[in-house]
Amino acid sequence: MTDDELTASRRDILKTGAVAGVGLGGGSGVLSTLQPADESGEAVDQVTSFLGEDQVVKTACGPNCRGDCPLDVFVRDGQIKKTEQQVPAASEFKRGCTLGISHVQRAYNAKRLKYPMKRASWSPDDPQPGARGEDAQFERISWSEALDLVAEQIQTTKGEYGPESVYWHAGSGSQGTSGYGRLKQLVGGIQDSFVYGIDTNVGQGFNRITGEGGVFMPPTNTVEDWANADTLIIWGSDIFASQFQMDAEWILDAKRNGAKLVVVDPMYTNTAEKADLWLPIRPGKDTHLALAMMNYIFENEVYDDTFLRQRTNAPALVRVDDGTLFDPTRVSDNPPDGGIVVMNEETSEPNVVGAETGGPFALFGEWTIDGVAVRTGLAALREQASEYQPADVAEVAGLSVADIKTAADWLATRGAGGILPAYSVGRYLYGHVFGQAYATLMALTGDYGRHGNVHAQHPSYGGPSLQTGDWGNPEGGVSLDTYGYQEILSLLENGDPVQPRFLYGTNSNMLGNQFPNRERWLNAMESLDTIVWADMYHTPTTQQADIILPAAHWFETEDVLGSDHHPNIRYREQAHEPLWEARDDYYIMAGIAERLGHGDKFPDDKREVLDRFVQNDDRLSWEQLRENGTVETDETPTVAYTDAFGTESGRITVYDDDAPTEKGPGLPDEGISLEVPEPLEARTADDWEAQNEYPLVFMQKHSKWRIHSQWANVPWLREVNREPQLDIHPKDAEQRDISDGEYVLVHNDRGSMVVRAKYNEGIQPGLVNTDQGWWAEDFVEGHYQDPISAETADVGRTFAFYDCRVEVERAAEEYQSNQYTQDNPRGTAGSASGGD
Amino acid sequence: MTENTPTATDHSTGDPRPSIADTFGTLAVCWREPSEGWVDAIESGRFEWLDGVETFGDLDELRVEYTRLFIGPGRDQCPPYESVYRDGADSDDLGPVYGPTTQAVARWYDEYDLRLRDSRSAPPDHIATELEFAAYLSANEDDSVLEQFLNEHLREWVDQFVAHLRENDPGPFYRALIRRTTEAINS
């Protein structure tokens, strides 16, 4: 379909002679928007038939929550009436949360983006980037004008400044077949990535010593296997609030089977409430705790020596002088690839061994070989752990000695164990060390490759579940240079090595939710001449755009989708056409492609693309998809880590001879080398330089009322979750003369926000929290990203949202009455939501 | 009735004041998005009784204002649909589009075999569409039917809508339009 056809199908009443009727006194002459039914040729009855039947449309939710929930949407007379959870073909994965069943308030949200818009003060010749912001005004434009402008701006930007000044940004806010990846490869430019930038710490540390996974959550046994666990430690994740659909029932299965559940969390959460043992750790002390648990395991000799010998480099001989591994070629003429030198206790001779090889290898000891003093890697780790006696760590981390020992003992002695961390610990600057630490801890207890081992929450279902062929990699496409978010900020600020000038953004409310130090980003983006943004709703991010493109709600699109987190392919049947002039992202991409000469790569009808996916895959048929909504894939439950690890030695490197040196705030200038886990802290450290001025650690927990910032203003949800607030322990509040419910200024030298204080005894003194997912306009003043630094560390390269300290005081009198306290009809609680 | 209130005089008799049908029809047009054709109509003088129309100024500026007030995307928008003011659970909050009152309005149109020319361009309870329908009723039906429609719909929500609008700083053209519209539907 061309844009003209699309536009014509939604005829603009103004162009069809809206004024024609004026002055005609009788008959149907006054009509312009309405017309007699016999002329309309449209058989659609616009009226609800009370006796009629609902049509059940099979579709699917699709934000970045890992739920991937198929949904049933009840449509009557062309309108969505309600949403229910759909039971998929693999029926044990039935799911769907409060957000999923409140979609009707997203689809029929009065503040949806309705038409393409252009910032009134923007024009190609005089973009006036300084006029962006809260007060920017927009005017409606047609789709063809909008797409012409986008295409022209891409062309002129490329022509004037080179292809690398065209910058493509997508968040994770929407699953669907849009052709975005295809288009950007055809057009060229640069792209940004979460890697490195957001939540890339914990997985990175885990990956560094196991060679497994990437920078996000590592592989794990799939959920059906969790019932075999004997001990589960949920570390810094409120699964029972924010990962409920994906993980909670499987954890309860394990509990019912007798597993012990330990929860490590500085807050008393919904999840902590389910625990057999809750460790209310002080912020930033997670690696201390992991080391104290290792200490217990060493002292009580409850480590898994067989596993350590066979699958880790614990027995590897390490030179005492420089910490490198003893050179295998000094022991063997022909050592296996990645082989390590171990001391054979039976022969008292060094051997070189490859991956997955056990034997009578010494785990501890010191020797001199060829005049070189060596000891085992495990000895180095034990020495490090010996510095972290449970009694000392208990003091530092605010825990009881007995609890630390119990947690360690359960993990080591009760059978199959699992640790489920989340991204939260990675939101400290040096959170990757925790990834290394828990991977090491689980190596000590031998918890890899067995039934009941768990290494992460929301497991993925392995291979590609949808056969998209070359859709994602079109012929003639180029691969784009990728910059992590933390690099993008400096590109925008310094133009080095490239200066982005044009930005296409989609599926993302980064400026309203996910970028730290918001004001810095807003300033940096003034270097962009053109910002184009597609979304379903007007977010604080689209407010910064020059051209706004209204995207369709998921229920208004047709699609075929894989699922990362359960073995079902999902179908989206279109419930109705997009409202107003919103458009399926596919048609937005196709419209741009056509104007840039790539029209042949985007079939006129999206169905053709989906049909290829279906044809590519023997498991799929349209009949099944339409009838059932899902088709089960053949992926089977897996036990992870059964083969050699992805490291050079094929072993978990509990001693990482190739360790990087981390540098950053709070660390000595020469940095700290990470052969074994070393607790590193920046602003959470007790001796942080500004600790007296800003004594409180500030976190922004996920809540069950948002996926990122989506659903932010769904009225049903706002009824129970009205405004951002600051969880603060009554002791901290009283010390500052703050009463429950008063508005407080939360600030540091970077920025501030004003929110309502909420006494909460579930949060420890010294820590405050505001749930994430609020938009700029929801704050009485400021934003929770304003006090957070965008600084990253050399190795971690990850934004550290929780590595933030603030002071809190009662807000000035003028803030005590505000949009939430005044009788202010329709004041703040507009009803838009969206973005990412 | 004030002296400026339009009356039911038939336009065809040559009375300078517009008929009720014309009044509603004119108002309907004025609540649509300003366009070139719209300017031509205003300049033709047919809208004169709506004094204030000459203050619309520059078309581009008015389109920006229209976008700000009625389309969005920003905070100031007052979606001009009945359900938004009647179907929300909380009167302090904007309600949804396509609510029960939207259906009720559509039933009126259906009763007269009228359809939206383009059912997806905007919900059927847009203020302009309701005014257009009021014009149609006044041209084709007894006053009592028009009264019933006004009572069931426009009079039920337009006050709330314009109150919200007034909080968002409408310019002189829309201030005049608000005044004339409330007069017309309440007379």
Ligand code: SF4
């Ligand atoms: S928001 Fe996530 S968990 Fe909730 S219904 Fe949608 S996909 Fe499922």
